[in-house]
Amino acid sequence: MKVVVLGCGRVGSAVATLMSQAGHEVRMIDRDSASFRRLGSDFKGTRVVGRGIDEDVLRRAGIHDADAFISVTSGDNTNIMAAQIAKEKFGVPRVIARIYDPIRAEAYAKMGLTTFCSTCVGAGIIKDLLTGEPVKSYEDYSHLTSELGR
Amino acid sequence: MYVIVVGGGKVGYYLTKTLISEGHEVLLIEKDRQQAATLMEELGEVVMAGDGCEVRVMSEAGMGRAGAVVAVTGDDEDNLVICQMARRHFDVGRSIARVNDPRNEEIFRLLGIDATVSSTKIIYSLIEQEVDTGQVVPLTALKRGDIEIVEAELTEQSPVIDLALKDVHLPGDSVIAVLIRGDQIVLPSGTTRFAAGDTVIALTRPDDERLLRELMAGPGAVTPGPSGAK
Secondary structure, eight states: OEEEEEOOSHHHHHHHHHHHHTTOEEEEEESOGGGGGGGOTTOOSEEEESOTTOHHHHHHTTGGGOSEEEEOOSOHHHHHHHHHIIIIITOOSEEEEEOSOHHHHHHHHHTTOEEEOHHHHHHHHHHHHHHTOOOOOHHHHHTHHHHHOO | OEEEEEOOSHHHHHHHHHHHHTTOEEEEEESOHHHHHHHHHHHGGGEEESOTTSHHHHHHTTGGGOSEEEEOOSOHHHHHHHHHHHHHHHOOSEEEEEOSSTTHHHHHHHTTOOEEEOHHHHHHHHHHHHOOSSOEEEEEEEGGGTEEEEEEEOOTTOTTBTOBGGGSOOSTTOEEEEEEETTEEEOOOTTOBBOTTOEEEEEEOGGGHHHHHHHHHOTTOOOOSSOSOO
């Protein structure tokens, strides 16, 4: 699949590497070209410098024929806005936004956006490791957004 | 009315002062502690320090009883989230967003934020009104942007010259409201013919503006800046 990744931080670069190694076509966007060093020199995808809420930048990254879009910048609001642009304006079939704030993650999930709240998943797993409970499935942890998102 | 203003920059500051002088109850939320403290010195208790994007802060601010929320931070993504959360989470009746990048006005509208203000676009429209180029100039937007009033000066190259109004296929629901011909105001009927030098005032929907523009000014007409319609 053709996937556009916004945000070349730890998670973004890791996803890009995994997807690229699995044979998918990855287009990475970051507003700081220095971030691309996380991809490594044998990264086969494309790199676009710019802001992900700027339509011109998204177009340069090939959003119009993308099968998927993920926004994993350090800013929740940027991820939220970019994901909505990808979904509502460009009709990208699969859109995921990483949102740190459990409340916003829950709210936007209710609005129909696929959100990934790493805060909830991380906190849930650590809690289970501490209490000795078996690690659960992703679905179980993502339900924590409802509890933490109050 | 209780109005919450998010963003304590110049726009937020002057807006707050204006609202207070008009007798409204206002709360100004500013994220930067130092800036908030400075504002508090002058404006007093109407200032609250906090991140207006956070639901906890919105709750403390009494967003649930606000009649309107105005998002005037310097970042469009923050203004978008503030308005969306205020509407969805707190059911605030009216949300107004400042849009710094005029191209984002379209996406805000697409996402349900009807009232947006782009000072770039307003100033650009004012500049365009002074420019005598025969292009179609958007004058104003009515009904939350669903209807635009546009002005076009017809030149010899206009495709509609010498055509009767009834023979011109206007795009969508567009309406020619009036022709200004020299000193005269002409209320056009079906048999009125367009002439070079006419100033046409038309009502149109944003989606039809481009086609109307091509019809009035010709296919080579350039978009007069960030009008929102592409």
